Amino acid sequence: MNITDKSMIPDKWKWFPECRFGMFIHWGPYSRQGRGEQVLFREHLNQKEYEKTACAWNPTKFNAKKWAETAKSAGMRYAVLTTRHHDGFCLWDSQYTNYSTAKQAAGRDFVKEYVEAFRKAGLRVGLYYSLADWRIPAYWEGPENDSEGWSIFRNYIHNQVRELLSNYGIIDEFWFDGAWPRNAYEWDSFKLVDMMRDLQPNILINNRLGIIPDADNAPKFATGEGGTSKELGDFGTPEHHITPEPDRLWESCQVTTWRLWGYAIGERWRSADLLLDMLAESASKGGNLLLNVGPNAMGEIPEEFKRETAKLGKWLRIHGEAIYDSEGGDICEMVTRGYQVVKGNNLYLIIRFWDGSESLRLDGLKANIRRATLLTTGKSLKVEYENNVIILNGLSSQSPCDLFPVIKLECVEHPTPLPWANARLWEGDPRRMTSWAKARGESVFVGKSEGDNGA
Numbered sequence: 001m002n003i004t005d006k007s008m009i010p011d012k013w014k015w016f017p018e019c020r021f022g023m024f025i026h027w028g029p030y031s032r033q034g035r036g037e038q039v040l041f042r043e044h045l046n047q048k049e050y051e052k053t054a055c056a057w058n059p060t061k062f063n064a065k066k067w068a069e070t071a072k073s074a075g076m077r078y079a080v081l082t083t084r085h086h087d088g089f090c091l092w093d094s095q096y097t098n099y100s101t102a103k104q105a106a107g108r109d110f111v112k113e114y115v116e117a118f119r120k121a122g123l124r125v126g127l128y129y130s131l132a133d134w135r136i137p138a139y140w141e142g143p144e145n146d147s148e149g150w151s152i153f154r155n156y157i158h159n160q161v162r163e164l165l166s167n168y169g170i171i172d173e174f175w176f177d178g179a180w181p182r183n184a185y186e187w188d189s190f191k192l193v194d195m196m197r198d199l200q201p202n203i204l205i206n207n208r209l210g211i212i213p214d215a216d217n218a219p220k221f222a223t224g225e226g227g228t229s230k231e232l233g234d235f236g237t238p239e240h241h242i243t244p245e246p247d248r249l250w251e252s253c254q255v256t257t258w259r260l261w262g263y264a265i266g267e268r269w270r271s272a273d274l275l276l277d278m279l280a281e282s283a284s285k286g287g288n289l290l291l292n293v294g295p296n297a298m299g300e301i302p303e304e305f306k307r308e309t310a311k312l313g314k315w316l317r318i319h320g321e322a323i324y325d326s327e328g329g330d331i332c333e334m335v336t337r338g339y340q341v342v343k344g345n346n347l348y349l350i351i352r353f354w355d356g357s358e359s360l361r362l363d364g365l366k367a368n369i370r371r372a373t374l375l376t377t378g379k380s381l382k383v384e385y386e387n388n389v390i391i392l393n394g395l396s397s398q399s400p401c402d403l404f405p406v407i408k409l410e411c412v413e414h415p416t417p418l419p420w421a422n423a424r425l426w427e428g429d430p431r432r433m434t435s436w437a438k439a440r441g442e443s444v445f446v447g448k449s450e451g452d453n454g455a
């Protein structure tokens with residue numbers, strides 16, 4: 001499956017590229033310490049002490065409706081909430097443990113409140129679930145050292161996934177994590193995926209169910225529908241980076257801070273232009289961006305997150321057609337300007353660097369342009385052709401918006417690169433550039449005649 005060819009994406013999953021931008025929410029009792037989601041392990045805390053703070057955790061200011069409003073204000077169209085992270089504490093009313101928000105101080109089912117509020121706001125909902133549970137000795141021992149304990153633990157995992165997919169309506173995306181150091185056989189991931197597809201036939205399952213040691217012999221279904229990846233899962237999850245997966249859907253998960261996913265007191269926040277750069281890069285490469293927030297211990301989304309992502313929402317309200325339902329778009333060289341995104345026969349130029357020039361030349365793009373528009377203002381641009389070079393005229397000296405202006409090129413047919421422009425610098429056949437250099441001559445001196453070797 002070519003991820004930028006929408007006809008190759010099953011109808012049940014077309015919502016994924018249509019949405020393009022989601023909210024990742026890392027929230028749990030670790031927000032009380034305020035040093036990220038892994039503080040229990042990273043600081044080797046006393047498990048009993050941590051358990052006490054988790055059970056006493058009562059985020060009275062949690063309001064899922066407000067969270068959904070923040071997501072919509074940012075232009076996000078889906079969300080993924082951590083139902084249980086590696087610390088083992090559950091945010092839903094699980095029948096398999098009392099270590100949950102429902103059975104402890106909070107007395108609430110936060111997953112229920114989240115799915116209901118986000119669906120009501122018109123957002124698709126995803127659930128994150130950690131296979132790892134740092135409290136459980138069998139997780140650390142593994143099946144080879146504690147087969148009975150491992151079997152009990154694995155049944156607990158499968159039972160919890162079943163109840164999450166049985167009791168909360170349609171779940172659009174399931175985001176496994178924490179497979180390390182066990183593999184897909186040890187987690188019995190094939191059986192898990194089978195059960196999940198029975199319960200939720202349209203669900204998208206990510207690629208973190210453990211590696212398949214003998215992937216070449218794994219049953220076809222093990223590589224997810226449409227993909228030929230050597231691992232289970234319907235979509236890839238590049239984390240802290242934006243790397244396309246060649247043959248299946250993918251979603252770059254990124255933080256809005258330094259690198260922790262859970263709430264961190266005193267943290268510094270990435271600015272809107274950096275966040276938009278990640279969104280534009282993901283879309284230009286044909287993938288989604290799942291942008292993270294770690295709500296605080298009382299259940300509030302930090303003001304810094306709301307402030308910066310609201311700027312993206314404002315940008316998307318004008319330029320969203322360049323992102324939502326797009327198909328990738330690295331057609332030809334654009335790094336000196338920004339990003340290219342394709343949708344049908346339209347090519348969107350997302351301009352990261354506005355240099356004040358009246359015109360912009362596109363060398364390398366092969367397209368018959370019906371209309372060129374500065375999407376930011378709606379102003380029409382004049383299109384000229386000089387041999388194979390496309391010149392867009394009528395740009396203002398001042399950037400027309402605080403973030404990235406966008407130029408929309410409506411092409412007669414699907415835009416493609418000129419042969420020499422298919423590859424990028426440091427890629428492809430270097431000899432493709434010889435005639436371009438030869439047009440200047442051979443001399444190493446300025447002004448020397450044709451063919452002079454500089455002697």
Ligand code: JFZ
Nearest residue numbers: 026037038085086177178239253261
């Ligand atoms: C995992 C979690 O450990 C982390 O807390 C957060 O939830 C993140 C989204 O997912 O982080 C990982 C997972 C896998 C790797 C690195 C960090 N890996 O494979 O290198």
